[in-house]
Amino acid sequence: MCTFPQAVYENRTICKFRCGKSHWVRFRTFRRPVLPIKRLARRFLGKEPTCTQHIGLVRLPKLPLPLLEQTLAKYEKTMQPLLDEKGQMKLRNIIREFGEKLGPRLQLYLLEQQRLKENWAYDYWLNDMYLKNQNALPVNSNPGMVFPPRKFTTILDIARFASRLLEAALDHKAILNRRDLPVEKATSREPGQPLCMAQYYRILGSCRIPGEYGDSQYISPKPAPNEMVNEHVIVICRSQLYCVPVQACDRGRLSEDELCSQLLHILDDAPCLNNPPPVGLLTGWKRPLWAEARASLAHDERNRRNLDLIAKSLLVICLDEALPPSFNCRLHRGAKGHSAGNRDEANLSAQMLHGGGSGFNSANRWFDKTIQIIISGDGACGLCYEHSSAEGVTVINLMEKLWDYADSKMGENDVPASSIAHLPPPERLEWNLTKEDYANMEEAAKFLDNLVKDLDFQVFRFNNYGKNFIKSCNVSPDVYIQLALQLAYYRLYGKLTATYESASTRRFALGRVDCIRSASPEALAWVTAMSQLKEDDMLNKKVTFHLVSDEEKLKLWNEAVMQQTREMVDNILGQGIDIHLLGLREAARETSPHANYPLPEIFTDGSYRLANKFLLSTSQVSTSGDSFMGYGPVEQNGYGASYNPKADCIIFCLSAFWSSEVTSTSRFAQALEESLNMMQALLTRPQ
Numbered sequence: 001m002c003t004f005p006q007a008v009y010e011n012r013t014i015c016k017f018r019c020g021k022s023h024w025v026r027f028r029t030f031r032r033p034v035l036p037i038k039r040l041a042r043r044f045l046g047k048e049p050t051c052t053q054h055i056g057l058v059r060l061p062k063l064p065l066p067l068l069e070q071t072l073a074k075y076e077k078t079m080q081p082l083l084d085e086k087g088q089m090k091l092r093n094i095i096r097e098f099g100e101k102l103g104p105r106l107q108l109y110l111l112e113q114q115r116l117k118e119n120w121a122y123d124y125w126l127n128d129m130y131l132k133n134q135n136a137l138p139v140n141s142n143p144g145m146v147f148p149p150r151k152f153t154t155i156l157d158i159a160r161f162a163s164r165l166l167e168a169a170l171d172h173k174a175i176l177n178r179r180d181l182p183v184e185k186a187t188s189r190e191p192g193q194p195l196c197m198a199q200y201y202r203i204l205g206s207c208r209i210p211g212e213y214g215d216s217q218y219i220s221p222k223p224a225p226n227e228m229v230n231e232h233v234i235v236i237c238r239s240q241l242y243c244v245p246v247q248a249c250d251r252g253r254l255s256e257d258e259l260c261s262q263l264l265h266i267l268d269d270a271p272c273l274n275n276p277p278p279v280g281l282l283t284g285w286k287r288p289l290w291a292e293a294r295a296s297l298a299h300d301e302r303n304r305r306n307l308d309l310i311a312k313s314l315l316v317i318c319l320d321e322a323l324p325p326s327f328n329c330r331l332h333r334g335a336k337g338h339s340a341g342n343r344d345e346a347n348l349s350a351q352m353l354h355g356g357g358s359g360f361n362s363a364n365r366w367f368d369k370t371i372q373i374i375i376s377g378d379g380a381c382g383l384c385y386e387h388s389s390a391e392g393v394t395v396i397n398l399m400e401k402l403w404d405y406a407d408s409k410m411g412e413n414d415v416p417a418s419s420i421a422h423l424p425p426p427e428r429l430e431w432n433l434t435k436e437d438y439a440n441m442e443e444a445a446k447f448l449d450n451l452v453k454d455l456d457f458q459v460f461r462f463n464n465y466g467k468n469f470i471k472s473c474n475v476s477p478d479v480y481i482q483l484a485l486q487l488a489y490y491r492l493y494g495k496l497t498a499t500y501e502s503a504s505t506r507r508f509a510l511g512r513v514d515c516i517r518s519a520s521p522e523a524l525a526w527v528t529a530m531s532q533l534k535e536d537d538m539l540n541k542k543v544t545f546h547l548v549s550d551e552e553k554l555k556l557w558n559e560a561v562m563q564q565t566r567e568m569v570d571n572i573l574g575q576g577i578d579i580h581l582l583g584l585r586e587a588a589r590e591t592s593p594h595a596n597y598p599l600p601e602i603f604t605d606g607s608y609r610l611a612n613k614f615l616l617s618t619s620q621v622s623t624s625g626d627s628f629m630g631y632g633p634v635e636q637n638g639y640g641a642s643y644n645p646k647a648d649c650i651i652f653c654l655s656a657f658w659s660s661e662v663t664s665t666s667r668f669a670q671a672l673e674e675s676l677n678m679m680q681a682l683l684t685r686p687q
């Protein structure tokens with residue numbers, strides 16, 4: 001019997017699916033049943049055959065296309081807290097008209113895309129989120145990750161540590177080349193579901209390439225079975241790039257000793273150079289400007305070869321100088337977490353996010369490269385990663401694997417054997433630069449320095465409780481933290497704002513993320529109740545009263561939790577609204593009779609801009625060790641807020657821009673702390 005999840009498809013669709021083991025049949029579905037989420041999940045993701053053959057030989061369902069009416073109804077609801085009565089009425093009419101006229105036609109178009117493609121939303125989303133985004137990569141797009149600092153006494157310690165990371169990366173690449181990476185499984189919400197592994201196959205060896213009208217990606221080709229490929233990495237030290245071959249077809253892989261001696265050579269060589277040109281700064285410029293500058297560099301054959309070597313390298317290792325402890329001294333209360341020397345966690349994060357500007361390590365970067373491992377002389381270590389190829393979760397998993405390997409070999413820092421002295425030294429990448437290239441580097445430096453100066457970033461460790469307490473309240477930790485962020489925002493601004501939380505859709509083939517919208521009407525009702533205070537003078541003393549009873553607050557809390565949980569589950573099961581709306585918008589573009597045909601009003605009205613102006617851009621980035629990842633805000637007046645829930649604490653990375661007159665990470669951290677404490681008090685109050 002056929003058990004394909006027909007519910008994925010909507011009315012009047014013809015879909016092709018596999019029946020039993022050997023026959024492809026065509027099937028016509030007439031009416032899509034509306035199933036409760038749990039049953040829907042079981043049908044989408046259960047043991048049924050799936051419709052796509054996928055990387056790592058896992059069969060995964062295709063990303064569903066939600067019902068048009070469902071998405072439009074959710075969109076209307078999600079906008080209620082953000083619009084006044086008049087705005088809501090206007091949007092209701094716009095949505096009704098879209099749902100009656102153009103919407104169904106566009107939906108049919110998307111259904112056809114879903115039938116034809118492995119993941120109907122992949123390119124729409126990739127272009128919209130990354131490749132068509134013209135903002136500079138540091139701060140605006142590339143996350144930074146801080147690992148617990150290490151102790152380096154000599155440059156041999158640095159070279160040994162880096163060579164072990166490289167060894168582990170090469171082991172991992174060999175597994176990828178064999179297509180042998182074990183398939184991960186979802187750990188909650190229908191646990192055991194296989195997850196799409198495609199991101200892992202893109203991380204090493206890929207690079208974003210700037211373009212005047214949009215970027216593109218270089219993704220390294222899959223080698224043939226048993227093919228030994230040449231591999232190299234780029235090492236940057238004091239702004240000088242070196243190409244280090246790490247595997248050659250004729251001689252196999254370099255040993256750890258050999259890698260170490262190559263790195264020692266670089267650490268010896270770079271300090272003797274006379275100001276190498278800071279070409280890496282160009283990669284931190286606005287994308288179209290970098291695209292133009294890159295085209296100018298590429299006129300020269302040698303430069304072209306350098307650019308090619310960088311793009312095709314496995315990864316980049318940045319051997320950095322430490323930032324001075326006073327860097328970013330505008331930064332607030334220092335979080336009590338890691339420190340390298342007397343640098344605090346915000347200072348360490350700055351090094352990973354942007355390098356500190358042209359006066360410090362920003363030229364010691366190639367921001368286009370998916371993986372840049374940063375190792376600083378004072379022991380600070382971390383990562384800056386280009387986001388378009390993969391989400392944080394997969395990158396963190398890979399990095400933790402490399403770090404664990406390097407840790408397991410700690411303490412064996414011998415000098416490399418002299419028998420490997422025959423190896424040719426790594427190639428310094430020299431550039432042929434024109435006046436125009438130097439002028440570009442100067443402009444890029446100014447731009448990047450301003451961006452660096454403008455970043456207000458703080459690591460806020462909330463130590464009063466963590467996941468254990470939240471679970472004991474029978475609430476999902478993710479839901480709880482999202483509601484805490486809503487309460488904190490409301491306490492500061494007296495309103496909610498469009499909020500983005502990334503939800504992984506890796507249960508589907510080529511799944512990336514959709515957006516959990518946490519600013520729901522239920523959340524608004526609850527945060528409003530939590531914030532209704534009245535001050536009175538009693539016997540000449542100021543006394544604060546809560547206008548809403550605890551019982552009422554708890555009732556509203558439960559409703560907000562239920563809504564947020566539903567929204568989260570909907571998203572990870574491919575029933576989010578953002579990807580669908582984006583698809584409908586792009587479908588309108590692709591099917592419009594002529595190029596200048598206006599988009600439907602639902603996408604041109606101010607409400608759509610408001611819906612997509614994420615003043616709170618949030619993401620759970622959990623790590624297994626004591627590392628953490630953060631990123632910048634996506635709007636001038638917005639906040640970036642990543643969180644890493646641990647058993648008994650939560651690590652937040654909060655970001656904003658100093659140039660904004662309305663944001664401050666200090667104030668936000670304080671509001672967040674108060675909110676988390678208020679929530680605990682509410683949930684543990686005596687009966």
Ligand code: COA
Pocket residue numbers: 187188189391392393470471472473474475476477478479502503504505513568572619620621
């Ligand atoms: N009562 C008690 N415990 C609960 C609970 C409840 N009501 N609901 C959930 N839990 C438990 C879970 O079982 C899980 O337990 P574990 O720690 O033993 O595994 C834990 O709480 C965490 O669950 P939850 O907080 O619900 O979150 P999650 O781990 O399912 O994650 C998302 C939710 C949305 C963050 C996740 O699905 C996701 O999409 N992650 C990717 C985010 C991403 O892409 N980030 C990077 C962007 S660059």
